[in-house]
């Protein structure tokens with residue numbers, strides 16, 4: 001079964017990528033972070049990695065891009081490893097919002113005033129403020145080291161242009177952070193937390209890096225290529241559940257029906273997804289749909305899942 005499926009992927013992946021690439025024309029590259037607007041709108045790449053280290057890629061899988069919101073899954077995991085569940089979930093909720101990723105609408109609606117979940121911007125900013133370390137630099141260094149270990153890539157670095165570009169223009173995120181500071185849910189100051197947050201959003205990866213990070217989640221926290229346990233199983237379970245309920249923002253419900261896989265998107269067009277116990281998958285396609293998810297990337301994952309019967313449901 002798995003052998004046939006691998007053969008099928010080898011045979012058809014290039015064609016599926018080229019067919020889905022056409023959808024990019026209906027999407028739009030993010031512009032609110034000026035540096036991201038330079039991405040090629042019709043780029044589409046995918047890398048699929050299995051537990052034996054076999055991989056298949058197609059399209060522009062080698063090109064690099066920034067993680068953006070994909071990083072939020074792993075900062076959540078690091079915060080859980082630093083503080084445990086009850087401390088983390090006293091500052092951030094577990095419920096989807098149904099709103100856009102940077103919406104501030106619901107922040108005032110709940111008591112205590114904690115963000116709905118760790119994958120919207122408000123929740124991820126709170127999570128960034130919880131990472132252990134003496135100062136912003138030390139906290140960011142721990143995040144980068146953790147991501148490098150998960151990706152099996154000691155060369156992961158920040159895209160400084162994207163980091164600077166977002167730092168200069170993130171007025172909405174800044175206002176979210178001030179609101180959270182006022183409500184007493186930030187673990188540090190606004191400038192410090194935003195510096196940590198913008199840095200992890202600007203970590204530069206390619207599809208193979210995302211696939212390797214996803215593979216660790218697909219194997220409940222153990223990197224099957226090294227045999228090393230990098231994340232406690234319970235925290236992977238929490239992360240994967242958030243990916244299903246909130247990972248594609250207000251497109252999560254439709255994606256659960258059409259693809260049925262845990263996934264996390266970012267505004268640079270990246271998507272990290274996985275087939276539990278089988279594959280880690282990294283995708284990139286910078287043209288976004290109205291929900292802020294890669295338009296061609298979503299179509300490609302849905303096509304794969306439907307053709308190969310990957311849905312968990």
Ligand SMILES: NC(=O)CC[C@H](N)C(=O)O
Nearest residue numbers: 068069101121201266267
């Ligand atoms: N959806 C995203 O990828 C958003 C991340 C981006 N850095 C922001 O805060 O706006």
